[in-house]
Amino acid sequence: MRLLLVAYPGAGKGTQATKLAVHYGIAQLSSGELLRAEVARGTRIGRVAADYLEHGDLVPDELIFEMLSAPLLQAARNGGYVLDGFPRTLRQAEVAYSVAQEIKDIELQAVVYLRVGPEELRKRLQARAAREGRTDDDEITIAHRFKVFETQTEPLLGFYASRGILLDVNGEQPVGDVFGVITSAVDSLHI
Numbered sequence: 001m002r003l004l005l006v007a008y009p010g011a012g013k014g015t016q017a018t019k020l021a022v023h024y025g026i027a028q029l030s031s032g033e034l035l036r037a038e039v040a041r042g043t044r045i046g047r048v049a050a051d052y053l054e055h056g057d058l059v060p061d062e063l064i065f066e067m068l069s070a071p072l073l074q075a076a077r078n079g080g081y082v083l084d085g086f087p088r089t090l091r092q093a094e095v096a097y098s099v100a101q102e103i104k105d106i107e108l109q110a111v112v113y114l115r116v117g118p119e120e121l122r123k124r125l126q127a128r129a130a131r132e133g134r135t136d137d138d139e140i141t142i143a144h145r146f147k148v149f150e151t152q153t154e155p156l157l158g159f160y161a162s163r164g165i166l167l168d169v170n171g172e173q174p175v176g177d178v179f180g181v182i183t184s185a186v187d188s189l190h191i
């Protein structure tokens with residue numbers, strides 16, 4: 001099974017991705033988590049990415065492809081993946097799609113859009129900032145990340161809708177309810 005979660009920062013995509021990975025026995029690949037780990041380890045990718053993360057800007061595509069290609073291929077061979085945070089731009093999605101035309105059984109089968117309104121997002125992000133202390137969860141950077149999502153990531157939804165693989169889920173319910181809605185929607189696809 002090969003899934004992608006798309007959502008505004010703070011909507012709960014990391015939380016749902018972890019639960020889905022456990023439930024379906026597939027790998028979770030979170031581009032944000034992987035980037036934060038690269039920064040923490042001080043790798044070459046991490047040293048370049050650090051500034052972008054700090055300011056809530058998207059890391060250049062080439063670094064993202066470099067970081068994710070091997071784990072993505074490996075996960076696809078080992079039963080599947082749930083992606084959280086990649087693709088995040090139309091260009092990333094188009095490149096991933098064209099690579100997937102060349103390699104069997106790696107292309108996305110379903111994309112879940114977790115829909116959460118701005119008020120609820122702000123509340124959740126404030127709670128996360130207090131809990132995890134992510135440096136990009138301060139108010140100014142959050143406002144910028146919302147803008148980045150709106151301009152660069154939202155166009156992905158049309159791309160996946162036109163391919164008939166987009167599931168639109170109300171993400172404002174409690175975590176367990178959101179999870180139930182996602183799994184029923186995914187199961188009904190009989191992937």
Ligand code: AMP
Pocket residue numbers: 009031032033035052053054056057058059060061064084085086087088089092136145
């Ligand atoms: P996230 O944990 O998904 O909120 O991502 C945190 C940060 O990592 C983002 O604000 C970006 O700076 C960077 N990032 C994560 N995924 C990508 C991606 N696919 N392309 C570019 N930058 C990314």
